[in-house]
Amino acid sequence: MSQDQAAGLRQWADAQRMKQEQGGEELAEESLAPMTPVPASQAAPESELSPEVSSGAPQPIAPLAITPPAPLKPLWVIGPAGRGTLTRAQVKQRLGQWSTLGRKWAGSPEAWEIHVIDPDAPELARLTAQHARWALWISSDADAFAQMYRALRLAREHGGPQRLLALHEPNVRRQGLLSNLRAAAASYLATDLLLLAR
Template identity: 60%
Template sequence: MSQDQAAGLRQWADAQRLKQARTTDDAFVPLDAEPVSAAPRQPEWSPVAQMLEPTRQAPQKPLFIIGVTGHGVQAVSRVKSRLEQWSEIGRSWAGSPDDWDIHLVNAGAPDLARLSAQHTRWALWINSDAQAFSQMYRVLREARENGGPQRLLALHEPHLPRQGLLNNLRDAAAYYLATDLLLLAR
Protein backbone atom coordinates (compact mmCIF):
# COMPACT_ATOMS: atom_id res chain seq x y z
CA MET A 1 0.00 0.00 0.00
CA SER A 2 1.43 3.35 -0.94
CA GLN A 3 1.85 6.31 1.42
CA ASP A 4 -1.08 8.16 -0.24
CA GLN A 5 -3.44 5.21 0.06
CA ALA A 6 -2.61 4.76 3.76
CA ALA A 7 -3.15 8.46 4.44
CA GLY A 8 -6.44 8.35 2.58
CA LEU A 9 -7.63 5.33 4.58
CA ARG A 10 -6.67 7.02 7.85
CA GLN A 11 -8.64 10.14 6.90
CA TRP A 12 -11.65 8.03 5.92
CA ALA A 13 -11.50 6.07 9.22
CA ASP A 14 -11.20 9.30 11.20
CA ALA A 15 -14.19 10.76 9.39
CA GLN A 16 -16.22 7.60 10.11
CA ARG A 17 -15.35 7.76 13.83
CA LEU A 18 -16.26 11.45 13.96
CA LYS A 19 -19.55 10.77 12.16
CA GLN A 20 -20.39 7.94 14.58
CA ALA A 21 -19.49 10.11 17.57
CA ARG A 22 -21.85 12.83 16.34
CA THR A 23 -24.77 10.41 16.07
CA THR A 24 -24.18 8.66 19.41
CA ASP A 25 -23.08 11.61 21.53
CA ASP A 26 -25.22 14.55 22.50
CA ALA A 27 -22.08 16.61 22.89
CA PHE A 28 -21.58 19.52 20.54
CA VAL A 29 -18.90 18.94 17.91
CA PRO A 30 -18.29 21.82 15.53
CA LEU A 31 -18.70 20.88 11.88
CA ASP A 32 -15.30 22.28 10.96
CA ALA A 33 -13.49 20.19 13.63
CA GLU A 34 -10.50 18.19 12.54
CA PRO A 35 -11.05 14.44 12.71
CA VAL A 36 -9.30 12.97 15.72
CA SER A 37 -7.52 9.68 15.36
CA ALA A 38 -7.98 7.16 18.17
CA ALA A 39 -4.37 6.06 17.86
CA PRO A 40 -1.49 8.48 17.38
CA ARG A 41 0.12 8.40 13.98
CA GLN A 42 3.32 6.46 13.84
CA PRO A 43 6.10 8.37 12.14
CA GLU A 44 7.91 6.65 9.35
CA TRP A 45 10.78 4.57 10.58
CA SER A 46 14.20 6.08 10.35
CA PRO A 47 17.39 5.18 12.21
CA VAL A 48 17.81 8.79 13.38
CA ALA A 49 14.26 8.97 14.77
CA GLN A 50 14.77 5.66 16.56
CA MET A 51 17.99 6.89 18.20
CA LEU A 52 16.36 10.15 19.31
CA GLU A 53 13.22 8.49 20.69
CA PRO A 54 13.32 8.55 24.50
CA THR A 55 13.58 5.17 26.12
CA ARG A 56 10.43 4.15 27.89
CA GLN A 57 10.90 3.14 31.48
CA ALA A 58 8.60 0.99 33.55
CA PRO A 59 6.46 3.03 35.92
CA GLN A 60 8.03 3.54 39.30
CA LYS A 61 6.61 1.70 42.30
CA PRO A 62 5.54 4.09 45.06
CA LEU A 63 7.13 3.47 48.46
CA PHE A 64 5.97 5.53 51.44
CA ILE A 65 8.41 5.76 54.31
CA ILE A 66 7.91 7.01 57.84
CA GLY A 67 10.61 7.64 60.42
CA VAL A 68 13.25 9.15 58.14
CA THR A 69 15.10 12.05 59.69
CA GLY A 70 15.97 14.89 57.37
CA HIS A 71 14.21 16.10 54.27
CA GLY A 72 14.53 16.27 50.54
CA VAL A 73 17.11 14.83 48.24
CA GLN A 74 19.56 13.80 50.95
CA ALA A 75 17.00 11.68 52.83
CA VAL A 76 15.71 10.07 49.62
CA SER A 77 19.33 9.37 48.66
CA ARG A 78 19.85 7.50 51.95
CA VAL A 79 16.75 5.39 51.31
CA LYS A 80 17.83 4.61 47.75
CA SER A 81 21.29 3.71 49.03
CA ARG A 82 19.73 1.23 51.46
CA LEU A 83 17.62 -0.30 48.68
CA GLU A 84 20.73 -0.60 46.53
CA GLN A 85 22.57 -2.38 49.37
CA TRP A 86 19.72 -4.86 49.68
CA SER A 87 19.73 -5.43 45.94
CA GLU A 88 23.46 -6.12 46.03
CA ILE A 89 23.07 -8.82 48.68
CA GLY A 90 20.51 -10.65 46.57
CA ARG A 91 17.15 -9.10 47.45
CA SER A 92 15.60 -9.26 43.99
CA TRP A 93 12.46 -7.38 45.09
CA ALA A 94 14.61 -4.29 45.74
CA GLY A 95 15.58 -4.08 42.08
CA SER A 96 17.23 -0.84 41.07
CA PRO A 97 16.81 2.15 43.40
CA ASP A 98 15.49 4.08 40.40
CA ASP A 99 12.55 1.64 40.19
CA TRP A 100 11.08 3.28 43.28
CA ASP A 101 9.11 6.49 43.71
CA ILE A 102 10.12 7.36 47.27
CA HIS A 103 7.75 9.42 49.42
CA LEU A 104 8.87 10.55 52.86
CA VAL A 105 5.85 10.92 55.12
CA ASN A 106 5.62 12.36 58.60
CA ALA A 107 3.85 9.99 61.00
CA GLY A 108 1.78 12.95 62.21
CA ALA A 109 0.69 14.06 58.73
CA PRO A 110 -3.01 14.99 58.58
CA ASP A 111 -3.53 12.96 55.39
CA LEU A 112 -1.77 9.81 56.66
CA ALA A 113 -5.02 7.81 56.92
CA ARG A 114 -5.95 8.65 53.32
CA LEU A 115 -2.47 7.77 52.05
CA SER A 116 -2.52 4.54 54.02
CA ALA A 117 -5.84 3.55 52.48
CA GLN A 118 -4.66 4.36 48.95
CA HIS A 119 -1.17 2.83 48.98
CA THR A 120 0.09 -0.57 50.05
CA ARG A 121 3.89 -0.21 50.09
CA TRP A 122 5.01 1.27 53.39
CA ALA A 123 8.29 1.09 55.25
CA LEU A 124 9.67 2.20 58.57
CA TRP A 125 13.16 3.68 58.48
CA ILE A 126 15.03 2.17 61.42
CA ASN A 127 18.09 3.95 62.74
CA SER A 128 20.77 1.87 64.41
CA ASP A 129 21.85 4.27 67.14
CA ALA A 130 21.38 3.88 70.91
CA GLN A 131 17.99 5.66 70.92
CA ALA A 132 16.58 3.77 67.94
CA PHE A 133 14.02 1.63 69.79
CA SER A 134 12.33 4.51 71.59
CA GLN A 135 12.40 6.75 68.51
CA MET A 136 11.02 4.11 66.15
CA TYR A 137 8.35 2.94 68.60
CA ARG A 138 7.22 6.55 69.03
CA VAL A 139 6.98 6.95 65.24
CA LEU A 140 4.97 3.72 64.91
CA ARG A 141 2.60 4.77 67.72
CA GLU A 142 2.04 8.19 66.19
CA ALA A 143 1.39 6.63 62.77
CA ARG A 144 -1.21 4.22 64.22
CA GLU A 145 -2.91 7.04 66.13
CA ASN A 146 -3.22 8.96 62.84
CA GLY A 147 -4.66 6.04 60.86
CA GLY A 148 -1.35 4.96 59.36
CA PRO A 149 -0.52 1.61 57.82
CA GLN A 150 -0.81 -1.61 59.80
CA ARG A 151 1.92 -3.34 57.84
CA LEU A 152 5.36 -1.92 57.14
CA LEU A 153 8.68 -3.17 55.88
CA ALA A 154 11.55 -2.65 58.31
CA LEU A 155 13.98 -0.59 56.26
CA HIS A 156 17.35 -0.90 57.96
CA GLU A 157 21.02 -1.50 57.29
CA PRO A 158 21.55 -4.95 55.77
CA HIS A 159 23.99 -6.03 58.49
CA LEU A 160 21.77 -5.09 61.45
CA PRO A 161 21.06 -8.35 63.37
CA ARG A 162 17.53 -9.41 64.24
CA GLN A 163 18.39 -10.10 67.87
CA GLY A 164 17.78 -7.04 69.94
CA LEU A 165 16.48 -3.94 68.23
CA LEU A 166 14.65 -5.46 65.24
CA ASN A 167 12.95 -8.33 67.09
CA ASN A 168 12.04 -6.12 70.05
CA LEU A 169 10.59 -3.43 67.78
CA ARG A 170 8.62 -6.01 65.77
CA ASP A 171 7.23 -7.64 68.94
CA ALA A 172 6.29 -4.31 70.55
CA ALA A 173 4.59 -3.10 67.35
CA ALA A 174 2.56 -6.31 67.10
CA TYR A 175 1.59 -6.50 70.77
CA TYR A 176 0.89 -2.85 71.60
CA LEU A 177 -0.02 -1.33 68.23
CA ALA A 178 -1.48 -4.22 66.18
CA THR A 179 1.09 -3.38 63.51
CA ASP A 180 3.05 -5.90 61.45
CA LEU A 181 6.66 -4.94 61.00
CA LEU A 182 8.15 -7.15 58.31
CA LEU A 183 11.74 -8.20 58.93
CA LEU A 184 13.60 -9.83 56.08
CA ALA A 185 15.39 -13.09 56.70
CA ARG A 186 19.11 -13.04 56.12
Protein backbone atom coordinates in the same frame (compact mmCIF):
# COMPACT_ATOMS: atom_id res chain seq x y z
CA MET B 1 1.07 -23.83 -49.57
CA SER B 2 0.75 -22.04 -52.88
CA GLN B 3 3.33 -19.64 -54.23
CA ASP B 4 0.89 -16.76 -53.80
CA GLN B 5 0.49 -17.54 -50.13
CA ALA B 6 4.23 -17.85 -49.56
CA ALA B 7 4.84 -14.58 -51.38
CA GLY B 8 2.14 -12.89 -49.30
CA LEU B 9 3.72 -14.13 -46.05
CA ARG B 10 7.16 -12.90 -47.13
CA GLN B 11 5.78 -9.47 -47.95
CA TRP B 12 4.02 -9.29 -44.58
CA ALA B 13 7.21 -10.35 -42.72
CA ASP B 14 9.28 -7.79 -44.65
CA ALA B 15 6.77 -5.06 -43.81
CA GLN B 16 6.93 -5.96 -40.12
CA ARG B 17 10.73 -5.94 -40.15
CA MET B 18 10.80 -2.51 -41.76
CA LYS B 19 8.42 -1.09 -39.18
CA GLN B 20 10.64 -2.36 -36.37
CA GLU B 21 13.77 -0.96 -37.96
CA GLN B 22 12.13 2.43 -38.49
CA GLY B 23 10.90 2.48 -34.87
CA GLY B 24 14.38 1.60 -33.61
CA GLU B 25 15.93 4.35 -35.68
CA GLU B 26 13.43 6.86 -34.33
CA LEU B 27 14.29 5.81 -30.75
CA ALA B 28 17.99 6.02 -31.48
CA GLU B 29 17.56 9.50 -32.93
CA GLU B 30 15.61 10.64 -29.88
CA SER B 31 18.29 9.35 -27.48
CA LEU B 32 21.07 11.06 -29.45
CA ALA B 33 19.23 14.38 -29.79
CA PRO B 34 20.66 17.13 -27.56
CA MET B 35 18.54 17.97 -24.53
CA THR B 36 16.90 21.33 -24.77
CA PRO B 37 16.12 23.14 -21.54
CA VAL B 38 12.47 23.34 -20.62
CA PRO B 39 11.18 26.88 -20.04
CA ALA B 40 10.31 27.62 -16.42
CA SER B 41 6.69 28.21 -17.38
CA GLN B 42 6.43 24.61 -18.65
CA ALA B 43 8.33 22.95 -15.79
CA ALA B 44 6.39 20.73 -13.39
CA PRO B 45 5.44 22.43 -10.12
CA GLU B 46 7.63 21.52 -7.14
CA SER B 47 4.70 19.84 -5.39
CA GLU B 48 4.52 17.25 -8.20
CA LEU B 49 8.18 16.30 -7.86
CA SER B 50 9.14 13.39 -5.66
CA PRO B 51 10.40 14.30 -2.16
CA GLU B 52 13.93 13.23 -3.06
CA VAL B 53 13.92 15.59 -6.07
CA SER B 54 12.18 18.52 -4.39
CA SER B 55 14.65 18.81 -1.53
CA GLY B 56 18.33 18.14 -1.70
CA ALA B 57 18.43 16.92 1.92
CA PRO B 58 17.96 13.21 2.64
CA GLN B 59 14.55 12.29 3.94
CA PRO B 60 14.32 11.45 7.67
CA ILE B 61 14.07 7.82 8.64
CA ALA B 62 11.02 6.82 10.63
CA PRO B 63 11.97 6.54 14.32
CA LEU B 64 12.25 3.13 15.88
CA ALA B 65 9.49 2.09 18.22
CA ILE B 66 10.71 2.78 21.75
CA THR B 67 9.07 1.02 24.64
CA PRO B 68 8.23 3.42 27.42
CA PRO B 69 10.06 2.92 30.69
CA ALA B 70 8.33 0.88 33.34
CA PRO B 71 6.44 3.00 35.83
CA LEU B 72 8.20 3.65 39.13
CA LYS B 73 7.05 1.68 42.17
CA PRO B 74 5.92 4.05 44.92
CA LEU B 75 7.32 3.41 48.39
CA TRP B 76 6.17 5.50 51.33
CA VAL B 77 8.71 5.62 54.15
CA ILE B 78 7.83 6.75 57.67
CA GLY B 79 10.82 8.46 59.20
CA PRO B 80 11.67 9.26 62.81
CA ALA B 81 9.20 11.65 64.42
CA GLY B 82 10.26 15.29 64.54
CA ARG B 83 13.73 14.73 63.14
CA GLY B 84 13.10 15.52 59.47
CA THR B 85 16.60 14.38 58.46
CA LEU B 86 15.63 11.33 56.39
CA THR B 87 16.13 11.88 52.66
CA ARG B 88 15.14 9.98 49.55
CA ALA B 89 18.83 9.53 48.76
CA GLN B 90 19.33 7.66 52.04
CA VAL B 91 16.42 5.34 51.28
CA LYS B 92 17.68 4.68 47.74
CA GLN B 93 21.14 3.96 49.11
CA ARG B 94 19.68 1.42 51.54
CA LEU B 95 17.67 -0.25 48.76
CA GLY B 96 20.86 -0.38 46.70
CA GLN B 97 22.67 -2.13 49.56
CA TRP B 98 19.92 -4.74 49.76
CA SER B 99 19.96 -5.22 46.01
CA THR B 100 23.73 -5.82 46.18
CA LEU B 101 23.12 -8.44 48.88
CA GLY B 102 20.88 -10.34 46.44
CA ARG B 103 17.45 -9.10 47.55
CA LYS B 104 15.64 -9.44 44.22
CA TRP B 105 12.58 -7.51 45.38
CA ALA B 106 14.76 -4.42 45.93
CA GLY B 107 15.72 -4.34 42.24
CA SER B 108 17.33 -1.13 41.06
CA PRO B 109 17.06 1.83 43.45
CA GLU B 110 16.10 3.94 40.43
CA ALA B 111 12.97 1.81 39.94
CA TRP B 112 11.44 3.22 43.14
CA GLU B 113 9.54 6.44 43.65
CA ILE B 114 10.43 7.29 47.24
CA HIS B 115 8.19 9.41 49.46
CA VAL B 116 9.33 10.28 52.98
CA ILE B 117 6.59 11.21 55.43
CA ASP B 118 6.39 12.08 59.11
CA PRO B 119 4.47 9.65 61.35
CA ASP B 120 2.16 12.44 62.51
CA ALA B 121 1.41 13.90 59.06
CA PRO B 122 -2.26 14.90 58.77
CA GLU B 123 -2.63 13.23 55.35
CA LEU B 124 -1.30 9.87 56.58
CA ALA B 125 -4.72 8.17 56.80
CA ARG B 126 -5.64 9.22 53.25
CA LEU B 127 -2.28 8.07 51.86
CA THR B 128 -2.55 4.76 53.70
CA ALA B 129 -5.88 4.09 51.96
CA GLN B 130 -4.38 4.92 48.55
CA HIS B 131 -0.98 3.17 48.68
CA ALA B 132 0.08 -0.37 49.53
CA ARG B 133 3.89 -0.19 49.93
CA TRP B 134 5.02 1.21 53.27
CA ALA B 135 8.26 1.02 55.21
CA LEU B 136 9.57 2.19 58.57
CA TRP B 137 13.04 3.72 58.60
CA ILE B 138 14.97 2.15 61.43
CA SER B 139 18.15 3.90 62.49
CA SER B 140 20.94 2.22 64.42
CA ASP B 141 21.26 4.89 67.15
CA ALA B 142 21.57 3.94 70.81
CA ASP B 143 18.00 5.10 71.45
CA ALA B 144 16.63 3.64 68.17
CA PHE B 145 14.04 1.44 69.89
CA ALA B 146 12.35 4.37 71.65
CA GLN B 147 12.40 6.52 68.51
CA MET B 148 11.03 3.79 66.24
CA TYR B 149 8.33 2.72 68.68
CA ARG B 150 7.23 6.35 69.04
CA ALA B 151 7.12 6.73 65.23
CA LEU B 152 4.98 3.57 64.91
CA ARG B 153 2.61 4.73 67.68
CA LEU B 154 2.17 8.18 66.10
CA ALA B 155 1.58 6.61 62.68
CA ARG B 156 -1.15 4.33 64.07
CA GLU B 157 -2.79 7.25 65.89
CA HIS B 158 -2.91 9.17 62.60
CA GLY B 159 -4.40 6.29 60.59
CA GLY B 160 -1.10 4.94 59.29
CA PRO B 161 -0.51 1.50 57.77
CA GLN B 162 -0.79 -1.70 59.76
CA ARG B 163 1.89 -3.44 57.74
CA LEU B 164 5.34 -1.99 57.08
CA LEU B 165 8.71 -3.19 55.89
CA ALA B 166 11.51 -2.69 58.41
CA LEU B 167 13.95 -0.58 56.38
CA HIS B 168 17.21 -0.92 58.30
CA GLU B 169 20.93 -1.07 57.69
CA PRO B 170 22.19 -4.49 56.57
CA ASN B 171 24.41 -4.82 59.67
CA VAL B 172 21.61 -4.35 62.24
CA ARG B 173 21.18 -7.63 64.08
CA ARG B 174 17.83 -9.34 64.01
CA GLN B 175 18.17 -10.38 67.64
CA GLY B 176 17.75 -7.35 69.83
CA LEU B 177 16.44 -4.12 68.28
CA LEU B 178 14.56 -5.60 65.29
CA SER B 179 12.91 -8.54 67.05
CA ASN B 180 11.98 -6.40 70.11
CA LEU B 181 10.49 -3.67 67.91
CA ARG B 182 8.54 -6.23 65.90
CA ALA B 183 7.11 -7.86 69.03
CA ALA B 184 6.13 -4.49 70.55
CA ALA B 185 4.47 -3.33 67.31
CA ALA B 186 2.42 -6.54 67.08
CA SER B 187 1.43 -6.63 70.77
CA TYR B 188 0.65 -2.98 71.47
CA LEU B 189 -0.10 -1.37 68.10
CA ALA B 190 -1.62 -4.21 66.02
CA THR B 191 1.06 -3.49 63.43
CA ASP B 192 2.96 -6.06 61.41
CA LEU B 193 6.60 -5.05 60.99
CA LEU B 194 8.12 -7.18 58.22
CA LEU B 195 11.71 -8.26 58.75
CA LEU B 196 13.72 -9.63 55.87
CA ALA B 197 14.92 -13.21 56.15
CA ARG B 198 18.67 -13.60 56.38
